[in-house]
Amino acid sequence: MQSYLDFEKPVADLEGKIAELKSLAQTDQAVSIDEEVNRLSARADEALVDIYKKLTPWQRTQVARHPQRPHFSDYIKRLVTEWQPLAGDRKFAEDAAIIAGVGRINGVPVAVMGNEKGSTTETRLKHNFGMARPEGYRKAVRIMDMADRFNLPVISFVDTAGAYPGIGAEERGQAEAIARSTEKSLELGVPNLSIIIGEGGSGGAIALATANRVLMLENAVYTVISPEGGASILWRDAAKAQDAANNMRITAQDLLGFGVIDAIIPEPAGGAHRHAEEVMGSTRDAIAKFLKDFEGKGRLELREQRREKFLAIGTHLS
Numbered sequence: 001m002q003s004y005l006d007f008e009k010p011v012a013d014l015e016g017k018i019a020e021l022k023s024l025a026q027t028d029q030a031v032s033i034d035e036e037v038n039r040l041s042a043r044a045d046e047a048l049v050d051i052y053k054k055l056t057p058w059q060r061t062q063v064a065r066h067p068q069r070p071h072f073s074d075y076i077k078r079l080v081t082e083w084q085p086l087a088g089d090r091k092f093a094e095d096a097a098i099i100a101g102v103g104r105i106n107g108v109p110v111a112v113m114g115n116e117k118g119s120t121t122e123t124r125l126k127h128n129f130g131m132a133r134p135e136g137y138r139k140a141v142r143i144m145d146m147a148d149r150f151n152l153p154v155i156s157f158v159d160t161a162g163a164y165p166g167i168g169a170e171e172r173g174q175a176e177a178i179a180r181s182t183e184k185s186l187e188l189g190v191p192n193l194s195i196i197i198g199e200g201g202s203g204g205a206i207a208l209a210t211a212n213r214v215l216m217l218e219n220a221v222y223t224v225i226s227p228e229g230g231a232s233i234l235w236r237d238a239a240k241a242q243d244a245a246n247n248m249r250i251t252a253q254d255l256l257g258f259g260v261i262d263a264i265i266p267e268p269a270g271g272a273h274r275h276a277e278e279v280m281g282s283t284r285d286a287i288a289k290f291l292k293d294f295e296g297k298g299r300l301e302l303r304e305q306r307r308e309k310f311l312a313i314g315t316h317l318s
Contacts, residue, residue, distance in 0.1 A: 002274075005062050007051060014044040045269075052269040055219070057254075058245040061227060063219040064198045068273040070280070072099060072114035072157045075197065078280045079105055079287070080112055086143060088135075092172065095136030097128045097164070098208075100143040105155065106288050111147035113140055113208065114157030117198070130199075131164040134177035137207050141184045144192075153291060154185075154192040156208040161226055163204030178203045185210035186306055189299030193290045195265070195283065196220040196252075197272075212306050213290055214260070216252035217279065218267040222260070223250040259313055 004012040018040050021033045055063070063069070076083055076099070085101035087094045100113035115132065118124035140156075147154050163174055185192060185208070194211035200222035209222075216222060223230075227245035228238045235243075249255070252264045265282050272279040294302070 003066070003068055005059070005066065007059050007062075008048075010047045011044050011051065014040050014047060018044070049269040052271070056242075056246060057221070057248070057251050058227065058242040060219050060251050061199075061221050061245050063271045063273075064221045066271065066273045067119065069198055070272055070276045071119060072116045072159055072197070074276065075114070075157055075280065075283065076103075076112065078277075079284055080110075081105075081107075083112075086146075087139070089138035089142060091138055092135045095128075095133050095139060096126050097130055097132040097160070098136035098140055100139055102147075102152065106284065106291070108291050109152055110291075111143050111152045111154045112156075113143055113154070114197075115160040115204075115208070117159055128164060130160040131162060132160065132204060132207075133164045133166075133169045134172045134174050137163075137177035137181040140181050140208060144181075144184045144188060148188055148190055151190055153190055153294070154188065154211075155287060156192065156194045156211065158194060158196045158200045158205045158209050158222075159198035160201050160204045161199050162201035163207070175203075178207045181207035182210050186310075187303060188306075189302060191290070191294035191297065191302055192306075193287065195286070196222050196261070197283075199226075201226055210306070210310065212294060212302060212309070213262045215263050215265055215286055216255065216261050217265050217272060217283075218252055219271050220252055221245075221250040222252070222255055223248055 002015070018037055021037055024033070080103040083101060083103040085099060089095070097115060098113060099116045102109065102111050104110065115130040116127045117130035118127040144154055163169070163178060192211040194209040194214045196205070196209065196214070196216040198220055200209060200220065202225055205222065227241040227248065230244035230248055231240040232238045249258070252261065255261045256264055263286070265279070265286050268275040268278055
């Protein structure tokens with residue numbers, strides 16, 4: 001069943017009428033509804049296109065958080081073959097907030113990792129809503145070490161509101177774990193690609209997104225702090241999250257202009273949650289292009305390209 005966001009109410013109303021007509025037709029076979037359903041469907045499609053052409057940053061944040069938006073586990077199922085998950089940081093525990101392993105994308109052997117938020121109450125609790133603890137980032141470092149050793153490109157999928165802020169995580173070295181993961185990303189001698197598929201929040205995202213190339217889905221967001229957190233700091237009022245989102249430049253369109261990301265993966269009107277297959281196809285194509293562009297590059301060249309990319313961010317802003 002489709003879940004609608006507040007600003008999608010015109011579409012919800014039209015699709016509700018279509019559902020009523022179809023229900024009526026099932027109880028009375030003599031009723032012809034095809035013409036009216038087609039008319040309402042066309043109006044709903046037009047309304048959806050019109051709404052998604054004018055999304056505000058706060059509305060894009062809501063789309064990025066949509067509960068039916070494809071999660072990392074969905075990308076694994078549809079893009080990765082011969083998938084072999086790898087667990088644990090070999091120091092403390094397994095952290096289900098970050099899933100990692102090896103497999104093939106378009107036939108190319110790769111190491112893959114990403115944040116998993118979960119899609120039901122049970123899986124959200126299991127994966128801690130995608131908010132990793134130190135052992136999650138140490139697992140990421142372990143996988144990157146392995147990829148470097150076996151010359152496997154690293155593909156990461158980012159979808160997290162941020163690293164887990166609990167006391168236990170801080171006691172076990174959360175800040176250092178994030179820094180070590182960022183450091184390992186920078187020093188890799190193999191190509192690495194990061195794709196922001198939903199939320200890219202704070203250092204929890206940077207730990208997986210320090211890559212040769214960073215891409216974002218069109219309705220994803222990438223930010224140093226959540227709009228709610230920013231509003232709490234700036235105005236001491238989390239209710240002003242909408243104002244914060246509209247002023248923080250967190251959208252893919254803004255970040256492409258700033259040079260923070262390298263390209264945008266388009267989403268059809270209605271978002272990835274309505275068009276999962278099409279978005280998966282576009283993501284597969286983007287990964288294939290990356291692998292082709294970076295094929296054969298030497299270890300030193302990859303490190304230097306990555307270094308120059310991040311040093312250049314913010315240097316040409318007016």
